[in-house]
Amino acid sequence: MRNFLELAYFGKAYHGWQRQPNAVSVQEVVEQALQTLLQENLEITGAGRTDAGVHAKQLYAHFDTSKPLGKNFLFRVNALLPKDIALVSVREVTPEAHARFDAVSRSYEYHIVKEKDVFSIDTAYWVKKELRVDEMNRAAKILLEYKDFKCFSRSRTDVKTYNCSIEHAFWETTNSGLVFHIKADRFLRNMVRAIVGTMLEIGQGKMEAENMHEIIRSGNRSEAGASVPAHGLFLTRIEYPQTIFI
Structure with missing residues (x-):
């Protein structure tokens, strides 16, 4: 059974x-x-x-x-x-x-706080600099135009393909900070943390949202931003066809 x-x-x-x-x-x-x-x-x-x-x-x-x-x-x-x-x-x-x-889809959230919060030190990443959220959301929309996300994958991995179908990706503003939401059929190792790290660089003005095109097309991990810390990341939902359940 x-x-x-x-x-x-x-x-x-x-x-x-x-x-x-x-x-x-x-x-x-x-x-x-x-x-x-x-x-x-x-x-x-x-x-x-x-x-x-x-x-x-x-x-x-x-x-x-x-x-x-x-x-x-x-x-x-x-x-x-x-x-x-x-x-x-x-x-x-x-x-x-x-x-x-x-599994037909997986969803993640990444939590960011704008102010030092002792009650979220293990569940959210404290970003001290001001962020251009509109630019970050522009960059998030660009993700939906692509399938190959090798640039956001851990370098040493044994996957057969770097293709992922992203259904949605966006930033939500909360009372304490920001939450990044992303849903796809599959994810590469370290992918969400690398995407968030890249968008934080865009949010801080180190690059523009349009640079996301060049980063993805490069297929080079070194072109993307540094991975954000693990403690802000949550796997939130996995979906299955109902036909597998008895």
């Missing part, structure tokens, strides 16, 4: 989602909780990676088990998990359903 887990986690204490040989990951902690509860060796497969320090408001993972989960499964797993990881829901899916390959 294959199940989809819906998870949320605060990423500060973890070296990302994926299991690492010499660091604690979210995947490792969740697997240990499930193995303790179900008393069997099992592996979970996530919808994708998140880097060290990145948070997730919603991430899905699948696992197989022959044992019934029981009515109080969520409560029992959450009792075993640390306070910064929560299991939100569990649903049975078709045997071939895959948390990574069946």
Whole structure:
């Protein structure tokens, strides 16, 4: 029986989602909780990676088990998990359903504060300089004209293609600062943080929005801006076709 887990986690204490040989990951902690509860060796497969320090408001993972989960499964797993990881829901899916390959879209947010805020030091990036938000939104619209985003990808990666279909990308002004929203069918490693870093340079007047065309066409990571810190980034939503759910 294959199940989809819906998870949320605060990423500060973890070296990302994926299991690492010499660091604690979210995947490792969740697997240990499930193995303790179900008393069997099992592996979970996530919808994708998140880097060290990145948070997730919603991430899905699948696992197989022959044992019934029981009515109080969520409560029992959450009792075993640390306070910064929560299991939100569990649903049975078709045997071939895959948390990574069946996902049709993923959404991220990047949070910025304009003033020093001690209550958001682990959830938002403090940018001290004034930002040209209109120019940043002009740059965000340019992203929708392209598919190949090699310029925003981590240099050493094993992907077969750098193509991503971005559905929307825009900056929202909030009472405390800004939130960048972006949704696509897939993302490259470090892609959102590199995009945000580039747009912050545009916002600070170091380059213009139109320079985004040259950066993307170059396919060169060194042409784009520096990646922003991980702690302001949230994976917020992953969508699937309803046909995989039982």
